Amino acid sequence: MNSRIASPLTSVIGSFLAFAVVSVSGHSNAQAVTPVTPRLDLERGYVFAPLAGSPATAGYGVLTNISKETLTIVGVNSESFKAIELHETKEENGLMKMKRLPKLTLKPQQKFELKPGGNHLMLFEANPLVKQGDRVTLVFQIEDKTGKPTIQSPVDVPVKARP
Amino acid sequence: MSNFGYTRGMQTDDAKTYSKISKLIGVASLVVLVGLTLAVFLYQRESIDGGDFELQYRNQPWRFSEHANDINILYIGYAKCPDVCPMTLSHVAQALKQLGPADQQKVSFFFLSVDRDHDNQDDVATYASQFNPSFIGLSGTREQIDNVSRLYHATYIIDPDPNSRLGYSISHADRIHFLDRKGKVITKIQSPHSSDEIASALKGLL
Incomplete structure (x- = not known):
């Protein structure tokens, strides 16, 4: 970040401001939250626009751990949906069986594909304003070293119409 | 007499054996019949593939x-x-x-x-x-x-x-x-x- 800043003076001011922002956020929130740094990427990510008659829709993409540490995802949320769950779909004895994955651990650079007919994000009860062509932010919750879901990693994805 | 008795005895044993065989055949036929009926029933049930509903x-x-x-x-x-x-x-x-x-x-x-x-x-x-x-x-x-x-x-x-x-x-x-x-x-x-x-x-x- 600092290497992009032109002069040493700007660098000093930048560092001071960054420190001030962290300090303020630390004070304003009793439960310290690690500053938001993207740790996950959702390559070619999208969610399908919700349809009338069903409270559920799905999101897809290739989830990649772009951090240098092993991450355990324990939840996903968004202001645009009441709840989001990570699901796996597996075929068992000719039946498609869907189950919630409470946790997903990814090593650095490890990918996890979410695609129709397989693993997916199940999104519940969209905000009625969410429509095709919008972009929504999905925030992945990641466990910290003490096992608390304090690390957040947001991704922005488009809302697509079902083909 | 003894000969007669012996012959009669033989006849009785034969009759018993015959009766046993008949019973066995009867039971076997019944088992085969029930099995076949069941097989036909199951086959028909399996082969039901649609219809009006x-x-x-x-x-x-x-x-x-x-x-x-x-x-x-x-x-x-x-x-x-x-x-x-x-x-x-x-x-x-x-x-x-x-x-x-x-x-x-x-x-x-x-x-x-x-x-x-x-x-x-x-x-x-x-x-x-x-x-x-x-x-x-x-x-x-x-x-x-x-x-x-x-x-x-x-x-x-x-x-x-x-x-x-x-x-x-x-x-x-x-x-x-x-x-x-x-x-x-x-x-x-x-x-x-x-x-x-x-x-x-x-x-x-x-």
Whole structure:
């Protein structure tokens, strides 16, 4: 970040401001939250626009751990949906069986594909304003070293119409 | 006497043996008969692959034979299914677009929700029609649903999933049934499928 800043003076001011922002956020929130740094990427990510008659829709993409540490995802949320769950779909004895994955651990650079007919994000009860062509932010919750879901990693994805 | 007695004895033993053999043959025949009857019954039950059936459309009685088209596609799932069902409905909708307008008229699509406890019938109908305005979303009583499930060997299992907001999920086959006017299965497409595969199946049947 600092290497992009032109002069040493700007660098000093930048560092001071960054420190001030962290300090303020630390004070304003009793439960310290690690500053938001993207740790996950959702390559070619999208969610399908919700349809009338069903409270559920799905999101897809290739989830990649772009951090240098092993991450355990324990939840996903968004202001645009009441709840989001990570699901796996597996075929068992000719039946498609869907189950919630409470946790997903990814090593650095490890990918996890979410695609129709397989693993997916199940999104519940969209905000009625969410429509095709919008972009929504999905925030992945990641466990910290003490096992608390304090690390957040947001991704922005488009809302697509079902083909 | 002794000779007579001996002969009589022999005759008695022979008669007993004969009687035993007869009984054995009788029992064996009965076992074979019961087995054959059972086999025929099971074979017939297994070979039942479709037929006419009754369901409900927007809370009104609905009978397949009254709505049957040249080709009828039946898919069994539920409206709250986020992944597999809408993907399949999209595939069928896209496949229909590959047909000319005249051929499209000869194909009907029926989506049966087995989730009668949670899927409102109007919701099922509205849900299906968004993939293609001609798509018909159906449901029915549990008995009607289970009858269709039996007719097409389409097992479904309602699994409680307390970890999920929905509280359950329904395991079901991802299978597209192509039916004739009598509701008999002409062909089926199993998962994984594509719109191209469905379109070429339709072109072959039309």
